[in-house]
Structures are given as structure tokens and as C-alpha cells.
Amino acid sequence: MTSSNPKFELRGINHLALVCADMKRTIDFYTGILGMPLIKTLDLPGGLGQHFFFDCGNGNTVAFFWLADSPDAAPGIAAPKGRPDEGELASAIGSMNHVAFAVPPEKFDEYRARLEAAGVEVSRILNHDDSPQGVSKDVHAGTFVRSFYFQDPDGVLLEFACWTREFTEADVAHEPRTAADRKTPSAS
Structure with missing residues (x-):
């Protein structure tokens, strides 16, 4: 599938940044189960947290923040409560579905x-x-x-x-x- 954008030469997604509760568990899942290589790790200044990047193919990456002061997950608001086949699709405006x-x-x-x-x-x-x-x-x-x-x-x-x-x-x-x-x- 190709598309032509006359305004900007977009080349896909550089990265999508998500937030995790446990970076080690996230690495275990995305690298261990999904096979995505971990390609870049950062400690954020001032003890804020970490930012890690996984290669998801074709030059695209999925990144995760581990933030020391992140609020708890909010299923049904920040993301769906479950899977679409279970009737769960709703998430709040501005959320990542x-x-x-x-x-x-x-x-x-x-x-x-x-x-x-x-x-x-x-x-x-x-x-x-x-x-x-x-x-x-x-x-x-x-x-x-x-x-x-x-x-x-x-x-x-x-x-x-x-x-x-x-x-x-x-x-x-x-x-x-x-x-x-x-x-x-x-x-x-």
C-alpha cells in the first residue's frame, strides 16, 4: 500500500511512545515474546525515569517511558478495558486506543x-x-x-x-x- 502526500514527505511512524509500569517486564514482552530488538535506552534527567525504543520493522519503533511518578492505569479511559472481541473498544478522547x-x-x-x-x-x-x-x-x-x-x-x-x-x-x-x-x- 502506498500513498502520496503532496504536503509532507512522511515516511511512516518514527516512534509511538507509551508508558509502562515495569520496564524489565516490558522488555521481556516486546523483545522476549514479540522479538522486537531493543535499540536505544535512555535514563531521563533528574531521576524522571527511562525511555526505551524497540524496532518494530521498516525503520519504525515503539518506545516506552517508565516514569517515576506515573499515575496508575485507567482502563476504559486511557485505553480500552479489554479486547474488541470482548465488546471493549471505548477509550477517552486523546487516548491511545x-x-x-x-x-x-x-x-x-x-x-x-x-x-x-x-x-x-x-x-x-x-x-x-x-x-x-x-x-x-x-x-x-x-x-x-x-x-x-x-x-x-x-x-x-x-x-x-x-x-x-x-x-x-x-x-x-x-x-x-x-x-x-x-x-x-x-x-x-
Whole structure:
């Protein structure tokens, strides 16, 4: 998939910075289980914490802060409480909902099995399509991406995804919603 940006020559994601509770446990998961090489480590000035970078392919990185004064996790606010296949998708405006890593379609099923074998709880496979349900049991001509979800030790929602077809102009067909369209939380 390629895209042309006439305003800026963007080359992907340099890094996505997340926050963890335990840097050693994060290294164990991202390097030990997902195989991402740890490529840069920093101690932040003044005892603030640490900032570590993992190579996630094609020059892109996922980074983690360990901050000495981070508040506790806030599932359902800062990130989803669980996985989409469990009906959990909501997170607050400005939050990071999930990170989707691109994987080769021919390795998709193998990678899911490897994570399961490593003891990682994974979702069912979702064949995303344009049906009213948004997913189908089987891959068909309308399926545009296959994915499954799992969480890291801090509850960060992760996804392995592979595109299944090229996009066309017909794939951009929805009127964007505005802040006025939001459901306001009910007062308790």
C-alpha cells in the first residue's frame, strides 16, 4: 500500500511512545515474546525515569517511558478495558486506543499460533469488512484486513493485522461525524 502526500514527505511512524509500569517486564514482552530488538535506552534527567525504543520493522519503533511518578492505569479511559472481541473498544478522547502491527498475510495464522504457544491470550480472528457487523467469519472479496488482538503486560491493546486488498475511491464513502454527534455520558 502506498500513498502520496503532496504536503509532507512522511515516511511512516518514527516512534509511538507509551508508558509502562515495569520496564524489565516490558522488555521481556516486546523483545522476549514479540522479538522486537531493543535499540536505544535512555535514563531521563533528574531521576524522571527511562525511555526505551524497540524496532518494530521498516525503520519504525515503539518506545516506552517508565516514569517515576506515573499515575496508575485507567482502563476504559486511557485505553480500552479489554479486547474488541470482548465488546471493549471505548477509550477517552486523546487516548491511545491500540497499536496495530503490520504482518505478512502468509504468516498471519502462524504468528497467532506462536503467541498462543507463548501463553499470550489472543482474540478470535476478525475478518474486517464493510458489512453492518464490520466483520465476517470467512475471508471474502469485501474483506480489507484480517486481524487479531492481544494485550501487553500493562494492558496496552495490540493488534497483528494484514491488508487483504488494495483500497479504491469507493473505500472513502462515509460522512465524518462531529463533536455534536457524540453521545454525552449520563450523569450518575
